[in-house]
Structures are given as structure tokens and as C-alpha cells.
Amino acid sequence: MADSPTSILVADVGSAATKVGLVDLVSGEYRLVGATRTMSTVDAPNEDLMIGVRQGIMQLEALTGRRLLDAKNALIRPTRLDGDGSDAFVAVTSAALPLHAVVIGLSRDYSVACAGQAVNSTFAIVDHTIAVDEESGRWGTTASDGRAGGASAAVEKLATLKPDLVVMVGGIDGGAVAPLREMANIVAAVGAAMDEDSRPFVIFAGNHMARGDVVERIGGLMQVSVVDNVLPALDRANPGPLQAEIENLYRKRRIERLPGFDKLAAWAEKGVMTTADAFTRVTEYLARKYQLRVLGVDLGAGATTMVRADGNRTQRAVVEEESVGYGLDALLERTGIETIMRWLPTPLEAAEVHAGLLNQSVRPQAVPTRWQDTTALNAAGREILMHTADVWHDQLRSQEFGATNGHAQAGFADSDLVLLSGAPVARGSKPTSLLLMLLDALQVRGIFSVAADNAGLAAAMGAVAAVNSEAAAQALENDCLVTWGTVFVPDVVARAGEPLALVAHVEPARGGKLEADVKLGSLELIPLGEGEKANVELRAGRGVSWGPSARGNIFKREVQGGTVGVMIDARGRPLPMDENMDRQRERMQRWMWEAGA
Amino acid sequence: MIEYIPQIPEMRISGMTRIRRERRLELPGEVSGAVGLRVGSQDVVARAYPPKIRRALSLTRVIGVREADVPKRLLKHVGDPVEAREIIIAKPINMGVQRLVYRAPEAGQIAAIQGSWMILDIYDAPQDCLALYRGSIVNVTPRLGAEIQAQGALIQGVWGSGKDSVGVLKWFDRSPDAILDARALEADTRGSILVAGGGVTAALLRRADELQAAGIVTGSLAPELRGLAGSIKVPVLVTEGFGQIPMSTTVFDLLSVLNGQEAGINARFEPRGRHATRPELFVPLAASRMQDSDNAAEAKRPRVESGAHVRGACPPYLGRIGTLPQDFVLQWLSTDAGTQLPAVEVDWLDTTGERELVPWTNLELIG
Incomplete structure (x- = not known):
């Protein structure tokens, strides 16, 4: 790696914040020697993302005492003898708006469902779907006047929308072509009625036999690309090519059109990655290196990403609509405030929480410092995580249409490491509060470690890996990721009269002994500092187990401590929620107390 | 101490500034203005003809004609206007004795025909794009709109319900935290932009709509009223945020001075993206002074400097106005959660002499 740059300047341009860091060799090891966070300047009145990047670099100069700009x-490149400058610059971004898409297909339950899930889990939002099989006269019976053969309300809605993208799907490979010709006529007619500049891009991901007809009918009017069938057979989904094409389109029509992008791209010799792609790389790296099943969660101000990697397979969902910044508004629209209130302890008021979340959505760069505000945001974070997990699972299920291997049921519940990145960490919520958020929202069970991206630059290390993989790995592990500790979530079958779930014996390596009785339905936090190790022995009570992989009622393991320590969650899954709001909020208060949140 | 001080969000709240604003149609149409033309707030700079309904139907299914036969059965073609009940397509039946026809349900225009599918636009009233900002046209985008340069007072808000309008500012002699209720409205509300202090009631929103008020400017809006505010025809502009937040003194005092003047309220709100826009209220400089000030230098954006006005953007400072003291510095502040945030001392103007260390990211620059 003689040619690899040793000092690497890295930028992550988000929708609300721009993070900049410097990776360099310190005493033979790559370290993140400094990191800054400034507001993003993509939108008006600045309309140049480079303003934020340069400000971040200037702040970094002030922090490190090292000149990086001339x-x-x-950029001062390469590093000078006096130590100023850097050898390389890499960048990732999540500042672009998502694509708005319409999915049109032959069957609601098959092609449309499959494509909708594929589109929704990448950089796009599905605004409308049209399925032929819902309309008995094929395209006709949703007429506003109810007459068969009348106008199609579904198609009329498509004609009034201004999507960036129309995804056409339907038919298994080798199936009938005629319905797809008609579908192409509809899309062509709608496109022809639009102003030339606002016509959507069309991706055809249906029966490959219909490609020629589709291109012939639409190609003269709109840009069309053809990809492999999203559902080539009824028992086999194939969302990959469609998602890859959407990501390609997102790059060309969104990222590359960000104001200032050309200047950023000129600085970044290896190109500018999406933050989601870079985060995926980091998750995959950790899975490969440590042979772990890693679940990465990035709660951004503009989008939410969930990646699961186990060394062989990677599965990702990018939810653009809901986020802990701009997307709080969409979250409230979907769930309503009461759903979020169930995650809050007394005595927070619904109206105040609702107002606070809306205020955060209009000023996502603000960093709440009051307990009630961060607690409300973490409550919203739970709902966003649950929704993203649903999207992730839906996609997994759609890929395994008809498959009986049971993987879809398992999902990410058996993860060994959960990695949390994004705005809640950057905003400085208490680690115990965020850990409880993860435990409440994600159905991860068994024994797993939790780490957090404290510098907000973990994803960007995925881009650093493109110029120096060793630097990326060392900076990631030395400085970006902070271990919070180890979590035990046993399977609990609640039984009346058996209040004790398990007894925990903890023997820290530094000496001493600790014993804790963990009651059914409760959490127990055992302090174990960063870098500390301890032998943990858990004696499970009746109705408590560690899943099919661990037999017997005594479980022993050496665990690592962290910012939080060792958390034992004996509440059972699914979480026992009370329908009575007052009791639920009392319960929430108790859980927060037990978890030190 | 942190040596470099980065930018924070800016909100324009100014008694006198020069702005440029693009007034743009949602659909292409006709632009009536030309560069150099002076325009009043209510002048139409562009006009579009969006369809009331975009009818989409399969001609094959409507009258049972094969796709290949559609062209020869059509009596109208793409771009043709049609009258209500006018025949668009006809097919002979019963040995040619009778014919099956499809008639236009209302007057409109054939927007597209592809294969067997037709898109028929039903006419609606033209959509006018008002100048809104009294000033001069400095740029024209063919078929879409014009850019206007104007001088006057500008108040940007944090949220808007959409829509825009022109009216006369009506300032109610109340405190910045007062809630404006429907009882305060009188019959002469029509055409007024109502200035509430701390908030409005649901009844006020409904009554203002009934009385055809031109707009509402309020310090804050109860979250449950957001849907209602978006559903009425009256544009609503929120200056501080959601909840019960008094209107900041700077905004309140400025609005009291501008009482009775004609203003344009643009409540369109797009927080992100290429067309990101903040809702705003613009009060043009009186016409008599316009000529003299035409040569004035372009208004400068507010700068981070001693004496600069800032506003709290996050509780517990939300909506509070202060200034950056002499020789202010950015320093680290430890939060309750143990995080270190860059912060700056602020002299709050609402409580004499109170100085407080506030996270830098929780402030916005105003001016």
C-alpha cells in the first residue's frame, strides 16, 4: 500500500449537518484526529454544499492547528513537510431529496407489491400504485361515475401527479404480453400529456418478452430503461436490478444536481458515494472481519437506513420519508401523536410533545438539550425504527416469495452487533436512553453488543476505504465507534407466580463480584466500564430461555463493557405494552428508570 | 474557546431590504411581464390554464374499437379543443345504420392519445400568478414566470400553510403572546392580513376563511390546527413555531409599525431541495420612495458579528431574541447528557441584562 494516502480529509454532507474529519497516522496507527459538525448549506439561501464543507474544514483547522485549505x-494536497494539508479527500452525501415514484403493474398482490417494496426500500418514495387486477373491466371500473368502461380514477391520479419515476412491472417472464402493451399505452398517454420537461423517467421491470413493445410505445416520449423482471416467476422475486437502476437514477437526477456537487466531485477523486452505500460498506466490513451478524441503523435527519450483513448476505432498507429531522412531519401524519406518546413516561403532555416534534422538523439542525425534548425525539425514533424494520422485513419476505427456508421469519432478531449512527447520537442523547430506544423498537434477541457512531463519521469511513482500507478500518475502530456494552434479551414466557426471570452473577476481570436478581418484565443495568471484561453467568428461571441455539438454564459468557455496561432485558418479546395509556406510561417510566435512561 | 465560528441558519426579518423573488407557474403558460416593467402586488405576471380534471380513458373500452382502428375512428386529434357533448370518436354499428360515439363530458382539449388511451383535459378557470412583491421585473423565464426585484420590509417565518395573497395588514393591539379569537374579527376583515400575537384559535381560522381574509400571521400555531390551516383558502404564516410561543418582539414591533400597509403574504413552504422556500411577508416600500431607493446597494445578508441579532431556534430559547455581545467567543458547553456543544453567550433582549450560554446550533441569525 505504498501509494495509499496517509492523511485523508473526509466529509459527510447530510441534509441538515455536514460532518468533516481528518484521518491520519498517529504513532503508527490511523486515527480520526479531529471531527467537526456544521450546518449543511445545500438549500437556499446558500445553495452551495461546498460552503458547509469549507466551514467544516476551517473549523477542523482551528481544532487541529493544521492548515488544510490554501x-x-x-485543498492543500498532498501533505506538506510542515504537516499542513492532506493527501486525499473523500466524500459521502445524503443531502439529496428522494425520487418520487409511481408503480404500475398487473397484479396488486404480486408484481405491484414486490416492486413497491423494492422501490420504497431505496432512495425513492412510492406516491401511487396502479394494479390492473383491481379493476374488473381492466382499467375501467374505478371510474368516478362508477360505470364500467368509463375513465380510470387510478390513471387520472397518475396524470395529475408529477412523479420523477414510473416503474412498470407485471407478468412473469415468458407470460402474456398484451396487458403490458396496454400498460405502456397508458404510461405513454400520461407522459405525452405532460410538459416535455416534466415527463418522468420510466423503468420497465416486467416480463422480458414485452420489452420491445414497451420501449417502442414509450421510448419516443420519455427516457426508458429496461431491467430484469422484478418477479420473473411467482415464487421468485428479483428486486436487485430494479433497485440498482433506481440508485443509478438517484445519483444522476438528485445527487449530481445538488448545488455545489461538481466542486465536491472535483475534490473527491474516487467519486462521491451515498451515505447509505458507505454505511452499508462499513456494516459489511464489520460483519466480515469479526464474523458477526451486524445490524447497522442510521437515523439521519433526512432518511433512515437499516442494513443487516452477515458476511454472506447484505440486506438494506433506506426509508426516505420518515426520519428524526425533516421526516418527523411524515411520521406524525402516519402514526398520530398518541402512538408516539406510548413511549413516553408521565408527565409529558401530548400537545407539547407534538409541537416539539414539529418544531424539530422545521429546524432539524437544532440540538435539543432538555430531557423532555430528547426523550420525545427518542420516542419518535422508536416508531421510525419500527417502520424501517417493517420495510426491511417486507423486502426480505418479497425476495423470498414462496420460499420456506424460514430466514424471513428470523429477520435480524439474531444479530450479534447493533451499530447505531445518526442524529440522535450526534445530538448527544444519553447512551442508555438510546439503547432503550433500540431495545424497544428492534426485536433483537439473545446476546449482542451495541456500538455507536459518536463522531458521526462511521459511514464516511466506507468512502475512506476506497483510498486506504487500513486507514478506514483503524480510524473506525479506534475513534468512530464507541462500544456501549453487551445486552442480554432472553426469550421469556410470562407465567403467573414466577416473578424471577433470572439471576445474574457478574465477575469483572478487575475483581469483585456482583449478583442481581432480574425480575420478570424488568430491565437490569450492570455497570461495566469501557474496555472492561467480565464473566457473566445467568441462571434462567422457569419460562426463560436463550433460544434454540443455547440449551440449559445456565448460560455463561465473557462479555465486554462499555459506556452503558451490561443490560439484561427480561421484559419478553413482543414487548408487553398496556392498552391503557396511563398504565403504559407508568410502565415506560419504570423501564426508563431501570435502564438508567 | 473555538477559534472558527461557522454559519448558522438565517432568517430575514428586516424593516428595509432589497430582495429578488421568482414568481413561477406550476405548469407552463404565458408570461405577461417583461424585463424592466414595474409591477404592483396584484398585477398578473403569468397565467396558466391547468385542467380542472385530467380525464384518462381507454377508447377501446369506451366504444369497443380495436387499438389499430382508433386513428381512423377519431374525429378529433391531439391538441384539438372540444366543446361539451362534442363527439370525439365514433364507430358504426348495426351495419352502419347507427353509430356508437364518445362525447366530451365538458369543454376541454385532447392532451394525448397513445394507442387506445386518451387523456382529455377539462378546462378550468385560468390560474394567475400574481406579482405579490411590488417592484420591477428583472428576469423572465419563458412560459413559467418572472423574477421581481423589490424593496421593503421582509418577515420570514418558519412554517406556512401554502398559497399566497395580497392584503392590508391589520394589527390587533394586543400583546405578543395573546391568542387571537374569532370574536375579534369584524365585517371589514375581507382583504386583511390579520396579525395575531402568540396564536390563533380554530374558530378564528374558520371565521377568517368565511370573511375572506387575505392572510394570517401568527407567532405560533397549535399542532392540532395545522391541518385546518392548510385546508382553508387563507394563507397562514407562522413566525416562531408550533405550540404556544409568543411572537418574537422584533417581529411583533415591526408588524405594529407596518399596520395598515399593503403587504404580500407568501405562505409557500418547502423545507428542502432545489425549490426550498421559506414563507414570508413582504411590505413594499411606499411608491413615493421607490424611485430614490432604486440605487440603494443590494441588501446584505446578516453576518455573525458583535451586536448581531439572534433568535432561539430550540426550547427553552425558542422565539427569544438576543444579541451577540462584544468580543463574543464560541466555547464548549456541557449538556446534561454529557455532550459538549459549541455555544455562545447571548444577551437576551426580552429580559434586561440577562446573558446566557446557548448552543450555537440552537440559534438563528436574524436581520
């Missing part, structure tokens, strides 16, 4: 605000 008098003309250009």
Missing part, C-alpha cells in the same frame, strides 16, 4: 480556499 488562501484560495482550495
Whole structure:
């Protein structure tokens, strides 16, 4: 790796914040020697993302005492003998708006469902779907006047929308072509009625036999690309090519059109990655290196990403609509405030919480410092995580149409490491509060470790890996990720009269002994500091187990401590929620107390 | 101490500034203005003809004609206007003795025909794009709109319900935290932009709509009223945020001075993206002074400097106005959660002499 750059300047341009860091060799090891966070300047009145990037670099200069920009605000490259400058610059971004899509297909339950899930779990939002099989006269019976053969309300809605993208799907490979020709006529007619500049891009991901007809009918009017069938057979989904094409389109029509992108791209010799792609790489790296099943969660101000990697397979969901910043508004629209209130302890008021979340959505760069505000945001975070997990699972299920291997049921519940990144960490919520958020929202069970991206630059290390993989790995592990500790979530079958779930014996390596009785339905937090190890022995009571992989009622393991320590969650899954709001909030208060949140 | 001080969000709240604003149609149409033309707030700069309904139907299914036969059966073609009940397509039946026809349900225009599918636009009233900002046209985008340069007072808000309008500012002699209720409205509300202090009631929103008020400017809005505010025809502009937040003194005092003047309220709100826009209220400089000030230098954006006005953007400072003291510095502040945030001392203007260390990211620059 003689040619690898040793000092690497890295930028992550988000929708609300721009993070900049410097990775360099310190005493023979790569370290993140400094990191800053400034507001993003993509939107008006600045309309140049480079303003935020340069400000981040200037702040970094002030922090490190090292000049990185010259008098003309250009990068000093390579590193000078006096230590100023850097050898390389890499960048990732999540600042672009998602694509708005319409999915049109032959069958609601098959092709439309499959494509909708594929589209929704990448950089796009499905605004409308049309399925032929819902309309008995094929395209006709949703007429506003109810007459068969009348106008189609579904198609009329498509004609009034201004989607960036129309995804056409339907038919298994080798199936009938005629319905797809008609579908192409509809899309062509709708496109022809639009102003030339606002016509959507069309991706055809249906029966491959219909490709020629579709292109012939639509190609003269709109840009069309053809990809492999999203559902080539009824028992086999194939969302990959469609998602790859959407990601390609997102890059060309969204990312590359960000104001200032050309200047950023000129700085970043290896190109600008999406933050989601870079985060995926980091998750995959950790899974490969440590042979772990890793679940990565990035709660951004503009989008939410969930990646699960186990060394062989990677599964990702990017939810653009809901986020802990701009997307709080959409979350409230979907769930209503009462759903969020169930995650809050007394005595927070619904109206105040609702107002606070809306205020955060209009000023996502603000960093709440009051307990009630961060607690409300973490409550919203639970709902966003649950929704993203649903999207992730839906996609998994759609890929395994008809498959009986049971993987879809398992999902990510058996993860060994959960990695949390994004705005809640950057905003400085208490680690115990965020850990409880993860435990409440994600149905991860068994024994797993939790780490957090404290510098907000973990994803960007995925881009650093493109210029120096060793630097990326070392900086990631040395400085970006902070271990919170180890979590035990046993399977609990609640039984009346058996209040004790398990007894925990903890023997820290530094000496001493600790014993804790963990009651059924409760959480227990055992302090074990960062870098500390301890032998943990758990004696499970009746109705408590560690899943099919661990037999017997005594479980022993050496565990690592962290910012939080060792958390034992004996509440059972699914979480026992009370329908009575007052009791639920009392319960929430108790859980928060037990978890030290 | 942190040596470099980065930017924070800006909100324009100014008694006198020069702005440029693009007034744009949602659909292409006709632009009536030309560069150099002076425009009043209510002048139409562009006009579009969006369809009331975009009818989409399969001609094959409507009258049972094969796709290949559609062209020869059509009596109208793409771009043709049609009258209500006018025949668009006809097919002979019963040995040609009779014919099956499809008639236009209302007057409109054939927007597209592809294969067997037709898109028929039913006419609606033209959609006018008002100048809104009294000033001069400095740029024209063919078929879409014009850019206007104007001088006057500008108040940007944090949320808007959409829509825009022109009216006369009506300032109610109340405190910045007062809630404006429907009882305060009188019959002369029509055409007024109502200035509430801390908030409005649901009854006020409904009554203002009934009385055809031109707009509502309020310090805050109860979250449960957001849907209602978006559903009425009256544009609603929120200056501080959601909940019960008094209107900041700077905004309140400025609005009291502008009482009775004609203003344009643009409540369109797009928080992100290429067309990101903040809702705003613009009060043009009186016409008599316009000529003199035409040569004035372009208004500068507010800068981070001693004496600069800032506003709290997050509780517990939300809506509070303060200034950056002499020789202010950015320093680290430890939060309750143990996080270190860059912060700055602020002299709050609402309580004499109170100085407080506030996270830098929780402030916005105003001016």
C-alpha cells in the first residue's frame, strides 16, 4: 500500500449537518484526529454544499492547528513537510431529496407489491400504485361515475401527479404480453400529456418478452430503461436490478444536481458515494472481519437506513420519508401523536410533545438539550425504527416469495452487533436512553453488543476505504465507534407466580463480584466500564430461555463493557405494552428508570 | 474557546431590504411581464390554464374499437379543443345504420392519445400568478414566470400553510403572546392580513376563511390546527413555531409599525431541495420612495458579528431574541447528557441584562 494516502480529509454532507474529519497516522496507527459538525448549506439561501464543507474544514483547522485549505480556499494536497494539508479527500452525501415514484403493474398482490417494496426500500418514495387486477373491466371500473368502461380514477391520479419515476412491472417472464402493451399505452398517454420537461423517467421491470413493445410505445416520449423482471416467476422475486437502476437514477437526477456537487466531485477523486452505500460498506466490513451478524441503523435527519450483513448476505432498507429531522412531519401524519406518546413516561403532555416534534422538523439542525425534548425525539425514533424494520422485513419476505427456508421469519432478531449512527447520537442523547430506544423498537434477541457512531463519521469511513482500507478500518475502530456494552434479551414466557426471570452473577476481570436478581418484565443495568471484561453467568428461571441455539438454564459468557455496561432485558418479546395509556406510561417510566435512561 | 465560528441558519426579518423573488407557474403558460416593467402586488405576471380534471380513458373500452382502428375512428386529434357533448370518436354499428360515439363530458382539449388511451383535459378557470412583491421585473423565464426585484420590509417565518395573497395588514393591539379569537374579527376583515400575537384559535381560522381574509400571521400555531390551516383558502404564516410561543418582539414591533400597509403574504413552504422556500411577508416600500431607493446597494445578508441579532431556534430559547455581545467567543458547553456543544453567550433582549450560554446550533441569525 505504498501509494495509499496517509492523511485523508473526509466529509459527510447530510441534509441538515455536514460532518468533516481528518484521518491520519498517529504513532503508527490511523486515527480520526479531529471531527467537526456544521450546518449543511445545500438549500437556499446558500445553495452551495461546498460552503458547509469549507466551514467544516476551517473549523477542523482551528481544532487541529493544521492548515488544510490554501488562501484560495482550495485543498492543500498532498501533505506538506510542515504537516499542513492532506493527501486525499473523500466524500459521502445524503443531502439529496428522494425520487418520487409511481408503480404500475398487473397484479396488486404480486408484481405491484414486490416492486413497491423494492422501490420504497431505496432512495425513492412510492406516491401511487396502479394494479390492473383491481379493476374488473381492466382499467375501467374505478371510474368516478362508477360505470364500467368509463375513465380510470387510478390513471387520472397518475396524470395529475408529477412523479420523477414510473416503474412498470407485471407478468412473469415468458407470460402474456398484451396487458403490458396496454400498460405502456397508458404510461405513454400520461407522459405525452405532460410538459416535455416534466415527463418522468420510466423503468420497465416486467416480463422480458414485452420489452420491445414497451420501449417502442414509450421510448419516443420519455427516457426508458429496461431491467430484469422484478418477479420473473411467482415464487421468485428479483428486486436487485430494479433497485440498482433506481440508485443509478438517484445519483444522476438528485445527487449530481445538488448545488455545489461538481466542486465536491472535483475534490473527491474516487467519486462521491451515498451515505447509505458507505454505511452499508462499513456494516459489511464489520460483519466480515469479526464474523458477526451486524445490524447497522442510521437515523439521519433526512432518511433512515437499516442494513443487516452477515458476511454472506447484505440486506438494506433506506426509508426516505420518515426520519428524526425533516421526516418527523411524515411520521406524525402516519402514526398520530398518541402512538408516539406510548413511549413516553408521565408527565409529558401530548400537545407539547407534538409541537416539539414539529418544531424539530422545521429546524432539524437544532440540538435539543432538555430531557423532555430528547426523550420525545427518542420516542419518535422508536416508531421510525419500527417502520424501517417493517420495510426491511417486507423486502426480505418479497425476495423470498414462496420460499420456506424460514430466514424471513428470523429477520435480524439474531444479530450479534447493533451499530447505531445518526442524529440522535450526534445530538448527544444519553447512551442508555438510546439503547432503550433500540431495545424497544428492534426485536433483537439473545446476546449482542451495541456500538455507536459518536463522531458521526462511521459511514464516511466506507468512502475512506476506497483510498486506504487500513486507514478506514483503524480510524473506525479506534475513534468512530464507541462500544456501549453487551445486552442480554432472553426469550421469556410470562407465567403467573414466577416473578424471577433470572439471576445474574457478574465477575469483572478487575475483581469483585456482583449478583442481581432480574425480575420478570424488568430491565437490569450492570455497570461495566469501557474496555472492561467480565464473566457473566445467568441462571434462567422457569419460562426463560436463550433460544434454540443455547440449551440449559445456565448460560455463561465473557462479555465486554462499555459506556452503558451490561443490560439484561427480561421484559419478553413482543414487548408487553398496556392498552391503557396511563398504565403504559407508568410502565415506560419504570423501564426508563431501570435502564438508567 | 473555538477559534472558527461557522454559519448558522438565517432568517430575514428586516424593516428595509432589497430582495429578488421568482414568481413561477406550476405548469407552463404565458408570461405577461417583461424585463424592466414595474409591477404592483396584484398585477398578473403569468397565467396558466391547468385542467380542472385530467380525464384518462381507454377508447377501446369506451366504444369497443380495436387499438389499430382508433386513428381512423377519431374525429378529433391531439391538441384539438372540444366543446361539451362534442363527439370525439365514433364507430358504426348495426351495419352502419347507427353509430356508437364518445362525447366530451365538458369543454376541454385532447392532451394525448397513445394507442387506445386518451387523456382529455377539462378546462378550468385560468390560474394567475400574481406579482405579490411590488417592484420591477428583472428576469423572465419563458412560459413559467418572472423574477421581481423589490424593496421593503421582509418577515420570514418558519412554517406556512401554502398559497399566497395580497392584503392590508391589520394589527390587533394586543400583546405578543395573546391568542387571537374569532370574536375579534369584524365585517371589514375581507382583504386583511390579520396579525395575531402568540396564536390563533380554530374558530378564528374558520371565521377568517368565511370573511375572506387575505392572510394570517401568527407567532405560533397549535399542532392540532395545522391541518385546518392548510385546508382553508387563507394563507397562514407562522413566525416562531408550533405550540404556544409568543411572537418574537422584533417581529411583533415591526408588524405594529407596518399596520395598515399593503403587504404580500407568501405562505409557500418547502423545507428542502432545489425549490426550498421559506414563507414570508413582504411590505413594499411606499411608491413615493421607490424611485430614490432604486440605487440603494443590494441588501446584505446578516453576518455573525458583535451586536448581531439572534433568535432561539430550540426550547427553552425558542422565539427569544438576543444579541451577540462584544468580543463574543464560541466555547464548549456541557449538556446534561454529557455532550459538549459549541455555544455562545447571548444577551437576551426580552429580559434586561440577562446573558446566557446557548448552543450555537440552537440559534438563528436574524436581520
